Amino acid sequence: MRPVTGPIRVLIVDDHRLFTQALELLLRGEDDIQVLGAAETGEEAIEFCRRTPVDVALVDIDLPGMDGIAVTSRLQEAHPEIRVVVITAYQQPDVIARAVRAGASGYIMKTDAADTLVSAIRFAVAGKMVLPAGRLAPTMSPSGRWLQSEPTPPGGRQPSGEAGRRQGMLSDRETEILEAISEGVSTTDMAARLAISEGTVRSHVKSILSKLEVHSKAEAVMKGVRLGLIGGARPGVG
Template sequence: MTDPNPAQPSSKDRIRVLITDDHALVRTGLKFFLLASDDLDLVGEAASGEEALQLCAEVTPDVVLMDLIMPGMNGIAATRSIRERWPAIQVITLTNFQEPGLVQEALQAGAMGYLLKNVTADELTGAIRAAYAGRPTLAPEATQALIEVATQSPTPGHNLTAREREVLTLMVKGLSNQEIAERLVIGLSTVKFHVSSILSKLGVASRAEAVALAWQYHLVA
């Protein structure tokens, strides 16, 4: 026979959630999502990254729902600070933005999940439970963004060293190897080594091609 009054999860079994978003309407909507779940407790609302840090210190949530774009400290900076100061607190990014760079930055800052604000109540509560258990959840759009980042060819010259960029700058100015050596006060053989390395990293066979790529991709100031 079914118990007409099933036991509610004890407080120690409930997941403590902090909402961080600078829009009151969004916080209100999220609050209704959470209140409908028997195993989730809303322990605080923050309108900025700074408030989120303060509340983390005061109420120690298990999971923080974090907007990205807010006045003052943004969501990425707040996520990084929370994860550094309270490693046990998990953060889920909840935003309208799906640009690959933002997805990558949020995850690198320590977010356990990345969801868009068009998420359903079931998807959101499922992501909160997953984050609490240490499992990541990504919106399909976020997954696609990461795939795009992974499959993009890196910009030519991304792996040049600081010294190689100095040499390339002087190459663009038309200096010879001897003139570069004198300008940088290094040996001619060292300059030749740097030039050879630059050509190799840029995937070109001549100085002229290297200079052309430097202009095209703004590799030098």
């Protein structure tokens, strides 16, 4: 993604005009955010991004024709520099999982406070991720696989490019710990489960954050899922 030196360029993708207008009004009150326009369908959004540089696309799930998850996947394939923040009324964990797999950098509710949306846009540009609080762990099984979701990214492709190079970058123990983090397991319980000290767990967590170049456990889980390190097929895992 380009270094953002000017206002963050935002495209709104939603077919509800009243909501779009309210969102535009809200965002235009932010000095560091520029609303470039709005698209009512996924096809319009893809065409807009083909013609106009966009930093962040705010994408609704429930769109006519191509749904928001498909739009997210298409945008990430054609324009990986664009950060997609899903903004929707859907709160189901499996939908969140599918959005993350498609490449979303954030997932927020339409009922969230305005400052949550604004923060999500800024976090996305900074390479950070935002998820609904308390809704990440239920999307994953104890084995680290997404529930009610495909075992591979959209289109049946395995991660490639940077994602492919990063596979295997975590040790087996670090992968175990990252999976445990995704389940919401505490440091104390993690230590007991793996028969290691809490200090060793914290040391592994620090190493995971460093290797994945993130700043929090939530970001580590999100990035691990997107890179195929957890939550799907990994080398040696059927």
